[in-house]
Amino acid sequence: xxxxxxxxxxxxxxxxxxxxxxxxxxxxxxxxxxxxxxxxxxxxxxxxxxxxxxxxxxxxxxxxxxxxxxxxxxxxxxxxxxxxxxxxxxxxxxxxxxxxxxxxxxxxxxxxxxxxxxxxxxxxxxxxxxxxxxxxxxxxxxxxxxxxxxxxxxxxxxxxxxxxxxxxxxxxxxxxxxxxxxxxxxxxxxxxxxxxxxxxxxxxxxxxxxxxxxxxxxxxxxxxxxxxxxxxxxxxxxxxxxxxxxxxxxxxxxxxxxxxxxxxxxxxxxxxxxxxxxxxxxxxxxxxxxxx
Amino acid sequence: xxxxxxxxxxxxxxxxxxxxxxxxxxxxxxxxxxxxxxxxxxxxxxxxxxxxxxxxxxxxxxxxxxxxxxxxxxxxxxxxxxxxxxxxxxxxxxxxxxxxxxxxxxxxxxxxxxxxxxxxxxxxxxxxxxxxxxxxxxxxxxxxxxxxxxxxxxxxxxxxxxxxxxxxxxxxxxxxxxxxxxxxxxxxxxxxxxxxxxxxxxxxxxxxxxxxxxxxxxxxxxxxxxxxxxxxxxxxxxxxxxxxxx
Amino acid sequence: xxxxxxxxxxxxxxxxxxxxxxxxxxxxxxxxxxxxxxxxxxxxxxxxxxxxxxxxxxxxxxxxxxxxxxxxxxxxxxxxxxxxxxxxxxxxxxxxxxxxxxxxxxxxxxxxxxxxxxxxxxxxxxxxxxxxxxxxxxxxxxxxxxxxxxxxxxxxxxxxxxxxxxxxxxxxxxxxxxxxxxxxxxxxxxxxxxxxxxxxxxxxxxxxxxxxxxxxxxxxxxxxxxxxxxxxxxxxxxxxxxxxxxxxxxxxxxxxxxxxxxxxxxxxxxxxxxxxxxxxxxxxxxxxxxxxxxxxxxxxxxxxxxxxxxxxxxxxxxxxxxxxxxxx
Numbered sequence: 121x122x123x124x125x126x127x128x129x130x131x132x133x134x135x136x137x138x139x140x141x142x143x144x145x146x147x148x149x150x151x152x153x154x155x156x157x158x159x160x161x162x163x164x165x166x167x168x169x170x171x172x173x174x175x176x177x178x179x180x181x182x183x184x185x186x187x188x189x190x191x192x193x194x195x196x197x198x199x200x201x202x203x204x205x206x207x208x209x210x211x212x213x214x215x216x217x218x219x220x221x222x223x224x225x226x227x228x229x230x231x232x233x234x235x236x237x238x239x240x241x242x243x244x245x246x247x248x249x250x251x252x253x254x255x256x257x258x259x260x261x262x263x264x265x266x267x268x269x270x271x272x273x274x275x276x277x278x279x280x281x282x283x284x285x286x287x288x289x290x291x292x293x294x295x296x297x298x299x300x301x302x303x304x305x306x307x308x309x310x311x312x313x314x315x316x317x318x319x320x321x322x323x324x325x326x327x328x329x330x331x332x333x334x335x336x337x338x339x340x341x342x343x344x345x346x347x348x349x350x351x352x353x354x355x356x357x358x359x360x361x362x363x364x365x366x367x368x369x370x371x372x373x374x375x376x377x378x379x380x381x382x383x384x385x386x387x388x389x390x391x392x393x394x395x396x397x398x399x400x401x402x403x404x405x406x407x408x409x410x411x412x
Numbered sequence: 413x414x415x416x417x418x419x420x421x422x423x424x425x426x427x428x429x430x431x432x433x434x435x436x437x438x439x440x441x442x443x444x445x446x447x448x449x450x451x452x453x454x455x456x457x458x459x460x461x462x463x464x465x466x467x468x469x470x471x472x473x474x475x476x477x478x479x480x481x482x483x484x485x486x487x488x489x490x491x492x493x494x495x496x497x498x499x500x501x502x503x504x505x506x507x508x509x510x511x512x513x514x515x516x517x518x519x520x521x522x523x524x525x526x527x528x529x530x531x532x533x534x535x536x537x538x539x540x541x542x543x544x545x546x547x548x549x550x551x552x553x554x555x556x557x558x559x560x561x562x563x564x565x566x567x568x569x570x571x572x573x574x575x576x577x578x579x580x581x582x583x584x585x586x587x588x589x590x591x592x593x594x595x596x597x598x599x600x601x602x603x604x605x606x607x608x609x610x611x612x613x614x615x616x617x618x619x620x621x622x623x624x625x626x627x628x629x630x631x632x633x634x635x636x637x638x639x640x641x642x643x644x645x646x647x648x649x650x651x652x653x654x655x656x657x658x
Numbered sequence: 659x660x661x662x663x664x665x666x667x668x669x670x671x672x673x674x675x676x677x678x679x680x681x682x683x684x685x686x687x688x689x690x691x692x693x694x695x696x697x698x699x700x701x702x703x704x705x706x707x708x709x710x711x712x713x714x715x716x717x718x719x720x721x722x723x724x725x726x727x728x729x730x731x732x733x734x735x736x737x738x739x740x741x742x743x744x745x746x747x748x749x750x751x752x753x754x755x756x757x758x759x760x761x762x763x764x765x766x767x768x769x770x771x772x773x774x775x776x777x778x779x780x781x782x783x784x785x786x787x788x789x790x791x792x793x794x795x796x797x798x799x800x801x802x803x804x805x806x807x808x809x810x811x812x813x814x815x816x817x818x819x820x821x822x823x824x825x826x827x828x829x830x831x832x833x834x835x836x837x838x839x840x841x842x843x844x845x846x847x848x849x850x851x852x853x854x855x856x857x858x859x860x861x862x863x864x865x866x867x868x869x870x871x872x873x874x875x876x877x878x879x880x881x882x883x884x885x886x887x888x889x890x891x892x893x894x895x896x897x898x899x900x901x902x903x904x905x906x907x908x909x910x911x912x913x914x915x916x917x918x919x920x921x922x923x924x925x926x927x928x929x930x931x932x933x934x935x936x937x938x939x940x941x942x943x944x945x946x947x948x949x950x951x952x953x954x955x956x957x958x959x960x961x962x963x964x965x966x967x968x969x970x971x972x973x974x975x976x977x978x979x980x981x982x983x984x985x986x
Contacts (some may be wrong), residue, residue: 156776204948211955214715218907218951221900226944233938287511288518291504298502301464302567303490303519340896344783347776382791389784396777397768 127256128373134262136369137269138331141324142346143353143361144276145317150355151293152306152313153209155217159224161342163318166227167193167325168334169235175242175329182242182330183264190322197318201311209310224339231336239333247330265327272323273362276316280358289313293356348392354402364402415478417442417602418463418494418571423472425462432458434626436472440571440604445597447605447613447634450623451647456606457499459623460575463604464496465489477570490519493570499579501560505549509540509559512548516566525568533562536595554585561592565601572596573604578612590616610647614638663915667827674820678813687933689816693884695925696819697877701902702909702917703826704873710906710913711834712866713846714766718778719874720898721785724890725757726750726875728789731802731888741805742814747879754875755868757785762867767860770849786894801889804882815884822880826873831914833869842866901928908950 142160149157170189174180180188204223208215249260280286292299292309300306328334328342345368353364371391376384395403416439425433432455440446450456461467463474465486474482476492484492496502504512513533517526534541537558543551548559557577564572574593578586590612597603597616607613614620617634622643630637637643674692681688701719709715729750733739739746765777789796796802833839841862844852853859878898882888901924902917909920927946931939 154772156772204952207952208955214907215951215955218904219948222944222947222951224944225900226941226948229938229940229944233941284514284518287507287515290507291511291515294504294506295502297466298498298504299515300466300486301490301496301498301502302515302563303487303522304515305487341783344779347779351773351776382787386784386787386791389780389787392780393765393777393784396773396780397764400769400773 123255128377129370130256130258131262132370132373133366134258134266134369135331135373136349136366137266137362138324138327138365139345139349139368140353140362140365141269141272141320141327142342143349143365144273144358145320145324146343146346146350147355147358147361148276148289148313148320149317150350152289152296152309153205153213153216155213155220156347156350157220157317158217158343159220159227159339160317160321160346161344162224162227162339163193163321164324164328164342165334165336165339166231167322168329169231169240169325170322171326171329172240172242175244181244182326186268186323186326189326190319193322193325194315194319197315197321198311200318201314205310205314206307209306224343228336228339235336237335237337239335240329241333242329244330259331261330265331268323268327269362272320273358276320277358279316285312345388348388348395350402351392351395351400352403357402360402367403416440417477418604419473419475420459420463421473421475423459423462423469423474425458425467425469427467431470432626433462433469436623436626436628438621438628438631440602441619442570442602443600444618445593445603445605445616445634447607447617447620448623449607449610449613449620449637449647452608453625454623455626456623457575458626460496460498460573460604460606463489463573464494487519490567490569491521493521493568494573495564495567495569495571496573497560497564497575497577499575501556503548503556503560503563505547507548508544509546509548509551510544512559512563513540513544513566516563517568519567522566522568526566529566529568533566537562537592552585553581554588557581557585557589558592561596565596569601571602571604573606575606576608577605578607578609586612610643611638614643667915667918671820671824675817678816684811687929689812691925691929693812693816693819694929695922696816696823697881698901698905698925699823699918699921700819700826700873700877701898702905702921703823703830704870704877705899705902706906706917707830707833707842707873708866708870709903710916711830711839711846712842712863714863714867715771715775716778716867716870717775717899717903718781719870719902720894720896721778721782722754722758722871722874723878723881723898724782724785724789724894726754726878727882727888727893728796728802728878729753729875730879730882731804732796734804734883735802742818742883746883747818747876750879750882751872751876754878755872758868758871759864762864763860766863766867782894782896782899786890789890789894797889799890801887801892804886804888809886812884815880819877819880822873822876827914827918829869829873833866834914838862838865904947904950908954 142164146157146160149155167189170192171182171185174185174188175182200223204219205216208219246260251258251260251263280290288299288304289309289312292304292306296306299309349365349368350361351364352367353360353362368388372384372388375387379387419439421437423433423436424431436459438446448456448459458467462469465484465488468483472482473480476494481489481492504515507515513530514526517523517529522529539555540559540562543555548556551559561574561577577589577593581589586609593603593605593616605613605617614634614637619632620634620637621631622629622637630640630643677692678689701723705716705719727750730739730746733746733749734741761781765774769777790799792798833842841852841857844855844857845859845862849859878893882893905920905924906917907920908924909918910916928939928943931942935942
């Protein structure tokens with residue numbers, strides 16, 4: 121029995137890191153632009169398609185495709201910000217949120233028309249390979265996704281803590297007005313966090329392509345799960361996002377184990393509402409600097 | 413007479429339909445300490461917000477080093493050499509002392525000199541050296557004020573603007589703060605000081621003006637205004653209690 | 659709303675009533691267009707009540723829309739109510755407002771701003787999932803197929819939808835002008851101050867939330883009677899929140915006429931897109947949304963800020979939320 125429970129726990133941790141990495145992207149963008157970027161999940165799916173088509177047409181192994189997909193996502197992120205969001209940043213968070221919605225709708229349907237609604241997944245030769253560690257079965261691809269997520273988190277944390285730009289992002293996330301007083305431009309930090317968010321989405325996309333089946337409309341639910349992870353972990357914190365995701369993954373997996381099918385999802389949303397109501401600053405955040 | 417460093421002529425500023433500043437004019441000469449005094453709500457902070465680019469005057473002219481600056485963005489102002497220490501210090505409380513200072517040199521004009529500036533600030537404010545790894549939010553009020561000033565100096569400003577540096581500080585700490593301002597003055601930093609603590613503000617000022625409900629009511633040297641009986645009657649009674657004695 | 663606007667509105671309503679007699683509903687598209695527009699206007703106006711006037715941005719409007727639709731679907735398929743039965747509409751509205759009260763009390767008392775928006779987003783999803791999970795009772799993921807034999811012409815649906823839209827406008831109008839409206843606006847502007855002035859903030863928030871839900875639920879039921887298949891994806895779709903929000907923002911939230919203008923305009927755009935570009939019309943819609951917001955972030959009404967000041971209770975949501983952009 122303990123073995124089964126541990127198996128569920130491990131599965132939960134592994135799948136939860138996916139949510140976590142999506143949540144970190146959301147957290148970064150929220151920090152500077154103060155919107156919950158609802159199109160994050162769809163971006164991840166877009167990247168997943170990128171990885172998928174690279175595999176199908178060019179035979180590029182998905183893990184190698186990271187080298188292409190992530191930089192492309194970074195650049196796409198810069199492009200999206202400059203093209204779509206820069207202009208409205210001044211008008212407030214609400215129009216920005218609506219543009220994010222519009223972007224999501226646009227991309228989802230664009231992908232639907234171009235790629236059809238059939239579920240896709242990258243089926244490599246090693247896709248079903250599993251390791252057995254201490255009696256616990258660990259799927260190789262999920263383990264790789266876990267490692268990727270950790271690497272992504274590590275990279276972002278390093279950036280934020282050790283580089284001047286990263287510190288500028290943290291400063292601007294805390295208080296944009298004060299940041300302007302030392303010469304930090306809002307557009308600069310917005311662009312950086314947006315690009316980073318997209319880069320992380322690229323990483324998550326490759327992970328998604330290898331671990332799940334996906335279709336153009338999977339993005340929205342992914343975004344919602346990322347939001348739940350963020351709410352659990354705390355809006356402002358990178359580590360919080362990851363931990364929130366992991367916790368969500370664990371809760372989901374246990375719920376799925378105990379209840380039948382779709383009720384597990386209901387549990388996730390119920391947890392979401394409960395956390396929002398009783399601990400809105402998240403379970404892991406140190407300081408409530410969330411300005412609303 | 414040489415061109416003043418900063419000059420404001422007939423500035424009118426408002427928030428939406430509510431006008432806050434009416435026909436405000438003053439100038440700040442290079443190397444001097446200029447104090448703007450007045451009671452709460454008189455419009456002092458609005459002046460600083462306008463000067464640092466957060467507000468745009470609806471009419472009037474603002475000039476810095478001879479060129480027009482009204483309507484420039486806050487970041488552009490920093491790059492020109494105008495640094496503001498806002499009311500409430502403006503620190504990044506979740507970042508360390510050192511990080512706050514480093515970010516102070518973020519602007520283009522000061523970036524290359526960051527190392528030097530950092531060393532200079534550390535020696536000018538030894539307490540900051542001691543606390544450099546600490547989160548800015550965890551320091552005492554006086555220490556935070558020092559950090560805020562030091563951070564503003566990291567930007568190598570030509571004009572340093574201080575918004576109510578004595579606010580919320582104990583009298584003995586206030587004294588230290590003003591001693592610091594005096595030290596800066598001795599080093600040749602041009603300072604625009606906005607204060608409710610009339611006594612200290614006028615003592616340290618070369619020149620000063622009084623703001624009352626958005627209008628400039630008096631301008632003169634620090635000494636002149638300090639001795640003025642009207643000012644004594646209007647302001648000293650309230651703020652005099654907090655002052656220490658020379 | 660000024661006397662002139664009121665007169666204009668009456669003229670428009672009269673014209674709408676006349677439309678089905680001028681344009682043959684069987685052959686012309688106009689009647690269907692106005693039918694959908696009415697539904698959207700109801701949704702937009704009801705959302706306006708919660709968000710524009712009270713300042714609580716809800717992203718879960720579709721939860722109430724879907725619930726209203728399902729109430730009618732469940733009851734009609736079991737022959738508890740008849741075709742276009744008024745009881746059906748009322749029950750739909752009541753059920754939706756009950757949900758609003760149930761969920762609203764905890765959410766509105768504890769959550770502010772962004773968090774409230776997120777919470778309502780979650781609500782929409784929960785409703786969709788629960789509906790799927792309830793299997794035979796709700797028809798599960800496939801939904802409920804309703805008896806189509808009763809359908810004759812679009813006319814009764816059209817007038818009911820029109821009536822509902824007028825009702826929504828009237829309710830908003832009445833509430834805005836009454837002391838309720840004053841309370842709502844003061845809550846929007848400064849909640850703490852409102853509380854301090856003795857206003858029971860929670861009561862009014864929940865009231866506007868419930869009234870909005872009632873209207874949304876009713877519009878859901880109106881569509882249910884017309885569409886004949888009520889399923890989770892279609893009726894609990896995010897579009898039922900997104901489009902009304904868009905209509906409000908583009909038309910000018912917090913104003914009376916904003917949602918009406920926005921509703922008519924956007925429905926026109928979407929229906930035209932669907933007609934001429936059937937394959938890709940959602941792409942077009944998404945693109946349109948992006949472009950519209952980029953160029954008109956404060957909405958059409960926002961182009962005339964002076965006028966808005968005079969309109970009682972009118973405020974651009976853009977202006978309200980611009981506080982954040984300036985880093986306050």
